[in-house]
Amino acid sequence: MTTLLTTFLNPAVATANMLPCHDTDAADLFFSERPADLEQAKALCAGCPLIEECRQGALDRGEPWGVWGGAIFDAGRIIAVKRGRGRPRKNRDQDVA
Template identity: 85%
Template sequence: MTTLLTTFLNPAETSASMLPCHDTEAADLFFSERPTDLEQAKSLCAGCPLIDECRQGALDRAEPWGVWGGAIFDSGRIIAVKRGRGRPRKNPVQEVA
């Protein structure tokens, strides 16, 4: 099986431990349903040496969902922001004094 790690990396230059998506503690953020988790995953991608290759690979494969290359994917397309589940409020929330 070919992975991004074997496809794009020279083992002498980069190892899996340098990639934010290979951190076992952060892995769930990349496929979360919560918009705040997805935004956090996007920020982790910012310093990744494979951000462009990862994003293009996800576009080529039409990834159904998740954060790939610092972008949120839904149905194979990049979306700007993932809305939370449920129906949007009709009236703004009033602040309690």
């Protein structure tokens, strides 16, 4: 009983639970393989008060993948868009329509 009471009274725990990435229903979006899910996770990050700190922390740690601070990370770097799985284009110079 004391543990539950201290959990609810701890402001750090309460604040963490209000962050979009701590929502158990949305947690899988931040590490999905589907580009649409990653874009949805980025949208959830848009209103987060810790977006800059989260992104910088991920860069400092070299996070291997996922959405951190509203950015998609791959191999420790920020990428603009994650391509879906499948065969790559035959001509890399060809624009995607």
